[in-house]
Amino acid sequence: MRWPSTCRLWGVSALVLPPPSAVLGALWSGLASGQLLPHIWITCAAMLLGLAFGCVFGFLCGIALGENAALRQLLYPYIIASQVVPKLALVPLFIVWFGFGMTSTVAITALICFFPLLENTITGIHHIDPQKRELFRMLGATPLQTLLRLKIPSGLPVILAGLRVAVVLALVGAVVAEFIAGRAGLGAMIIASQGMMDSPQMFALLVVITAIGMAFYQATLIIERWALRRHQKGSDL
Numbered sequence: 001m002r003w004p005s006t007c008r009l010w011g012v013s014a015l016v017l018p019p020p021s022a023v024l025g026a027l028w029s030g031l032a033s034g035q036l037l038p039h040i041w042i043t044c045a046a047m048l049l050g051l052a053f054g055c056v057f058g059f060l061c062g063i064a065l066g067e068n069a070a071l072r073q074l075l076y077p078y079i080i081a082s083q084v085v086p087k088l089a090l091v092p093l094f095i096v097w098f099g100f101g102m103t104s105t106v107a108i109t110a111l112i113c114f115f116p117l118l119e120n121t122i123t124g125i126h127h128i129d130p131q132k133r134e135l136f137r138m139l140g141a142t143p144l145q146t147l148l149r150l151k152i153p154s155g156l157p158v159i160l161a162g163l164r165v166a167v168v169l170a171l172v173g174a175v176v177a178e179f180i181a182g183r184a185g186l187g188a189m190i191i192a193s194q195g196m197m198d199s200p201q202m203f204a205l206l207v208v209i210t211a212i213g214m215a216f217y218q219a220t221l222i223i224e225r226w227a228l229r230r231h232q233k234g235s236d237l
Contacts, residue, residue: 019089027204050109062121120162124155
């Protein structure tokens with residue numbers, strides 16, 4: 001059964017569930033007029049910056065904690081405590097620290113992306129074939145050589161899986177942070193549309209956010225396949 005027919009059958013107001021024609025009209029109007037493009041750019045920029053900072057910091061901290069058991073026992077409980085706090089509850093605090101705008105959005109996004117890379121990096125460098133580890137030990141490899149030539153390459157599939165999770169969470173984090181801290185961006189536009197009771201535009205923005213998320217996720221899959229193929233070729237040599 002079609003969407004508009006269902007709405008008419010059940011008497012659903014267009015304000016609650018606008019017909020596809022209205023949603024597509026709002027989407028086309030926003031793209032054709034150029035109104036949406038700056039907001040798409042701002043959200044994508046905040047997402048990518050937060051993803052980059054969060055993933056790099058998460059990867060480096062994962063290496064440090066994975067290689068140092070004492071450091072892991074000392075810091076890991078505090079890291080877990082920082083992650084169980086709802087990120088939305090931290091937005092007002094970040095606004096006090098960084099003000100309204102992209103800085104707060106990037107900070108929240110980075111915090112959300114940090115943990116998947118941290119956890120997957122620790123897991124990835126620990127799940128190593130014992131025979132390969134023993135071979136490196138017998139060959140006299142240093143801890144750094146073992147890390148760079150064995151642990152990280154062997155743990156690459158797990159680490160990249162964490163990157164896939166982080167990409168999805170990055171967009172969610174950027175949009176949600178813009179609900180409160182953003183002066184512009186798709187999240188700020190959704191709040192503005194809500195204030196004007198413009199349901200077609202809200203649905204159109206959800207379509208745009210979904211398309212952006214799918215595009216970035218597919219790009220991540222391509223990067224992952226390329227990295228794993230390159231690693232496999234290096235292993236076969």
